Amino acid sequence: MHSENLILKFILMEEFMKKKLFTILLSVSLLFSLTGCAKEEPAKEPVKEVQTQENTETEETRTFTDSVGRTVTIPKELKKIAPSGPVAQLVLYTAAPDLLCGLAREFPETAKGYIDDSYYFLPVFGQFYGKNANLNMEALLAASPELVIDIGEPKENIGEELDSLSEQLGIPVVFIEATLPTMESAYTKLGELLGNTKECEELAEYCKELLEDTSKKAASIPEDEKKAIYLASGNEGLNTNASGSIHGDIVEQIGAVNAARVDAASTGGGSEVSLEQIFLWNPDIVLADTKELYEKLLKDPAWQDLEAVKNNQVYQIPDIPYSYINNPPSVNRFIGIPWLGSIVYPEVYTEDIRKEVTEFYQLFYHIELTEEQLDEIL
Incomplete structure (x- = not known):
């Protein structure tokens, strides 16, 4: 009887040890499982970073509609611009001289002492198109302008010409109409384009007031x-x-x-x-x-x-x-x-x-x- 009790106790203890071992193994298994899940979380981080980069690039550009109705994608904040010719060069010098990264033509001798000396050291690209076209592509690309601005009287098929020029250069090109009667609106549009609205509005107001005053005086002459x-x-x-x-x-x-x-x-x-x-x-x-x-x-x-x-x-x-x-x-x-x-x-x-x-x-x-x-x- 005593030996039977010993055998029964041994069997019960063995069952208890098995259950305890199972519990320990289950706990260890769960622990590894949870640890494995925790290690998988960082895998989501690269996706998040890519998305942030895409948002940054979108925020750095904007669209601008020029004087001939072309919608052009340009940098949100312009730092370097290039003029297409002498008319554009002079208007841009008056509106935003610090943004010029080069010239279409050297300033004339008569300008010495009246144009800041530092602008005489800017690279000369030449004129982009027209009768006197002499563009130096190498000099232009070396200066890395973010935008080419054409200013003046609109020519026939100018939209197609500018699209072709932009494709050839790999640089966006916009056109701003600027004749005697449209100079006011040209400066207003330039303020929108260049981001210096206050300065350009002052120039626009001068042009507007002068033309209005002159028109009245001209009308008074028999x-x-x-x-x-x-x-x-x-x-x-x-x-x-x-x-x-x-x-x-x-x-x-x-x-x-x-x-x-x-x-x-x-x-x-x-x-x-x-x-x-x-x-x-x-x-x-x-x-x-x-x-x-x-x-x-x-x-x-x-x-x-x-x-x-x-x-x-x-x-x-x-x-x-x-x-x-x-x-x-x-x-x-x-x-x-x-x-x-x-x-x-x-x-x-x-x-x-x-x-x-x-x-x-x-x-x-x-x-x-x-x-x-x-x-x-x-």
């Missing part, structure tokens, strides 16, 4: 009192920006008449005419686009019988840093409006021209003029 002006250019003075030319539209803006009634050339070089034709037009005033031509007109015997020459009504167009009347046909011509008005109709345009020039240069060319510089300019 038709029979309007004076005829001949714009003389070229070595002999026989090239001119005729009526209808974008390079000569300031004449009509002040209420005068362009004496040259011929087909207007589309380039700054102007239309070729004869001296006989100029005598037939008999302009009241002649404007010479260089000092050399101005002196020639005063001394050349061939011109001496022209009424404007006999009446001392020959003037040299100021060209520091750029022409007040024609080249380039950009915002430089806005100061030419009060200047020409004060010469042609001094009884109507009564503003202090020295004060007008000082204000314009400060606002657009970012320079405080000295009295000596004013004397040189005028």
